[in-house]
Amino acid sequence: MRQIIAMGGGGFSMEPGNPLLDQYVLNASGRSRPSVCFLPHATDDASRYALNFYTAFARLDARPFHLSLFTPPTADLESFLLGMDVIYVGGGNTKSMLALWREWGLDTILRKAYDKGIVLAGISAGANCWFQECSTDSIPGPYTMLPCLGLVPGSFCPHYDGEVERRPSLHRLLSSGSILPGYAADNSAAVHFADDAVTCVASVPSARVYRVGLEGRVVVEEALPTRYLGA
Template sequence: MTTNNLSRQIVAMGGGGFSMEPGNPRLDKYILEVSNQKTSKICFLPTASGDSDKYIVKFYSAFSRQQCKPSHLSLFQPHTADLRSFLLEQDIIYVGGGNTKNLMALWKEWGLDRILREAWEEGVILTGLSAGSICWFEEGLTDSIPGLITVLPCLGLIKGSNCPHYDSEPERRPAYHNLRAQGLVSDGYATDDGVGLHFIDDTLHKVVSSRPQAKAYKLEKINGEIRETVLEPIYLSQYI
């Protein structure tokens, strides 16, 4: 397990990474660099996809090319009864996309909600895309129920709300604005695909992107009006 001076770090990606950008490793390389380990132990949690075999294969295919030690944890076919020890030994825990509602239910049933908080507090880097992004916030906008964008209570490691896929799924921006206007979701962050929000402790430290034009946004309700502020990312041009 890494200590990272016990700083609590999360990189929440709106989309991208090995599963959405197989030819663009910029975000994944950035995450490995954040861990500050020569050979990071990185564990993939594919819970939201129902532990899809194809997704797991994609993970190993991508990270076997990097300087790291990849592994995964399936909750449908767990390889150990001691999930806590296994996860706390990691330097990075990488959560895949899929159905966030199912992910949260399974995590709570298996106690991963508590284990992941402990890992975060112990300095393990937490990251992920889509479902693996919104899960870290107090609330997330999810399409887990077909045809609907709903608000889902999540782990609450980061204050506020989160909405991924802001540029690729056109229904998300109006849904986020409307839900915030009605007071059904708190202020928060939205991210285009390819953008990562890097939090250290409770503060947004950096916004990074694997795509030159992608952006992040801060959404707030101020004096009854919805304000969306663009957060310009740092393009990770150095990672190829």
């Protein structure tokens, strides 16, 4: 089964006292103690981010690893990543992360991981990256469309309720035909693609996932059923 879990926000980096989304990601692997590798490549403070990851996942029933591209653990990054049960991508600058991945060949390796059935997950930039396109603030100024890896059709917008300009900027991009229809997720919400099935979950009761698109020239949002993981 091919799986992607795209989080609009939440997880250990935004909700350090609420492990519901992170535990959900681990459970999706179907393993009793899954190996999970963190990719902190979207930030310029990767060491701190990785330390926070280890602190959080040491409390969960998992075997945590991370991949540094400044001090790689091995020359064979493909074997290293394809040996994982879960690959979890952190937030930050989507454009810079994708450029780094292409230089190191991680874009190709992650496609192989997806086809192998390794769970691919991430927050913000780490959610954007799996779609054809995303709405991003990677470049200073107005939010723009950015082409991504294309493992999931359509577009993605994170932090839908968490940043004032996220919703109106996405509506402008959709109205102008500058971005494909797709999904938008609030902070603390995630959309889970498992082959052809789509499931939405949240770590707080109010968080939602939306399907967004156009009907004629009008932007439409469909709030998808979103299960609170603490229920």
